[in-house]
Amino acid sequence: MRSLIKHVLRREEPCDQLHVAGWARTRRDSKAFSFLELNDGSCLGNLQIVADAGIPGYEDVARMNTGAAIEIHGKLIPSPAAGQKWEMHASSLKLLGGVPEDYPLQKKGHSQEFLRSIAHLRPRTNLYGAVFRTRSRMAYAVHRFFQERDFICVHTPIITASDCEGAGEMFRVTTLPDDKIARETEDFFGKRAYLTVSGQLEGETFACALSNIYTFGPTFRAENSNTSRHAAEFWMIEPEVAFCDLAGDMDLAEALVKFLVQEMLDHHEGDLEIFSQFVDKGLRERLEFVASRPFERISYTEAVALLKASGAKFDYPVEYGLNLQSEHERWLTEVHFKKPVTVFNYPKEIKPFYMRLNDDDKTVTAMDVLVPGIGEIVGGSQREERLDVLMENFRKHNLDAEAYGWYADLRKYGSVPHAGFGLGFERMLMFVTGMANIRDVIPFARTPGHCEF
Structure with missing residues (x-):
């Protein structure tokens, strides 16, 4: 053998x-x-x-x-x-x-851009072998974290008719020929269908029956973002917890991030050394720091005030009511607090329909976990469990209440407070490996204009 x-x-x-x-x-x-x-x-x-x-x-x-x-x-x-x-x-x-003389991975240095062009061979290099072994270990650790805490794994659908985020940036799935693309009732499912942007909504249905659940699978965004942090296909870890509020949601997200960081420190099987030597010399020290200290928690209002008073020059404006950009998130984590930060209670106007409205009628119980070097790594919220408020949110967000009737039923029949979040698996991998580009922690990256292999 x-x-x-x-x-x-x-x-x-x-x-x-x-x-x-x-x-x-x-x-x-x-x-x-x-x-x-x-x-x-x-x-x-x-x-x-x-x-x-x-x-x-x-x-x-x-x-x-x-x-x-x-x-x-x-x-x-x-x-x-x-x-x-x-x-x-x-x-x-x-x-x-054997190999002919044109084997592209000769014993010399290669740029990461070149290696992306031969993604079918780059796992044979020391660096990318380490990256994808780490990806495997981290995936196993995700399941361990939740299984050891009595969460139930749920496989949510890849094809869906629901837009969880409400942004409309979805890949359509169709069997219709080009000349019949508008005849939705003649399509395979009898209506428009898409690749999922999140398993959250379906996950909520199971949390409202099984209490603690999680999903871990691929998600898709037709977002034309050519950045080092965005991809059209990526994996999400999405727990949903019944009888849970925003504070419990933040506690769970922090515990998961710390668990995965500690897993990298304890069970890297030598791969951490190559990242520390050739990718980020301060990686081990940063991971040890994150694993051993509580995250900072501040409201969105406090975050905006800190950014406005910072005197720093940003490319994007800082104003109440605008989304925080990566440069703002990194200033909070790398310059001001010098550690991960959880920002909570965002203005309702910039968040999706399913987030619970706070008593001030201005903010929702949203939270984002920001980490140094990456920015946002977790996004979540307490979900709106009140039927009347949810129906009003459908109206304000111009959503078809009938199409989301099954989701509203969760509030009609035995509604409970519940919360959840999504952790971007690739962004977590970027954080624990020090790799600066999301294309380098996915086996075959799908980005605007690129769908090779």
């Missing part, structure tokens, strides 16, 4: 019979033997292979260049070389897949 290199490197004892396979990173030849550095993607580390001339398969060693796929049998022995515990003495080699 083939052993993963990450398990081989952790062994405490030598092994007389070992079977590994992977891709060659480097090869060095002498007259009597060759050294091969092998990586199988299971970890950052390579396994050094010593292959004596004359063993079965050695006749192909000249073709075992960088990128070649190789299978090796042999034994694991202590390495005399400094900096490595083990090396493998090969008894046989097998070239599984």
Whole structure:
């Protein structure tokens, strides 16, 4: 049975019979033997292979260049070389897949922009192998966080007829030919359908039956934003909690962010080192700081006052009633408080219909968690549980109350206070890895004008 290199490197004892396979990173030849550095993607580390001339398969060693796929049998022995515990003495080699001279990942530096153009090969690099192993570990940690707290995982639909955010920036799903695109009743579902922007509304229906639920899946926004923080397809973590108010919502969001940060610190399996060395030298210190201290909490009104009094020059205006921009969020987290900040109670005019109206009739129970280097990473609210207020919100937001009748039913039949939020998974990955562009933490990024692979 083939052993993963990450398990081989952790062994405490030598092994007389070992079977590994992977891709060659480097090869060095002498007259009597060759050294091969092998990586199988299971970890950052390579396994050094010593292959004596004359063993079965050695006749192909000249073709075992960088990128070649190789299978090796042999034994694991202590390495005399400094900096490595083990090396493998090969008894046989097998070239599984060679590479021509135009293999794009030669042993040299490559720009991230170039690597995005070969997204099908970039997981073989040290950096992106670390990124996507981290993505896998963080996804597992998300499920652990909620399952250990008795949340129920709900799979909400990818195709929907509801616009959760009310912004209209949705991808339409249709089977109609171009010349019949306007005949909605003839479409597959008998009406307009879209790719979901959020599983929140459907999640609320389950929270109002099962108490604590979460969704974790892909969401889509047809937003023409060419920034380092936006993508047309991304993953969202969305808990919904019955019998919960805004304070409880903020507590849960802070606990989740801290849990994922601590997970990165405790179980990075060596990948944190490459991020700290080549991406962000202050990453570990920042993660430790975030994991160990409470987040600042301020109202939107207080945030606007701080920004207006700061004397800082911003590209976007700061006025009550306007959305905070990334530069404002980063000033709060990086310059003023120097830690994550939760901003709450936003003006009702700039927030969606489902957020609970406060007693002042001016603000809603919205909250955003902002982190250094990224800005907003979590957006949530206490949901409006009063039927009469919700129906009025439908009217004010020009929404079809009949189309949202199923949502209103939750308030008609046994309504309860409830709250939830969405955590952008890719933005969380950017935060824990230090990667500055969302395109570099998604296997195949979907952005305006780009839908390759």
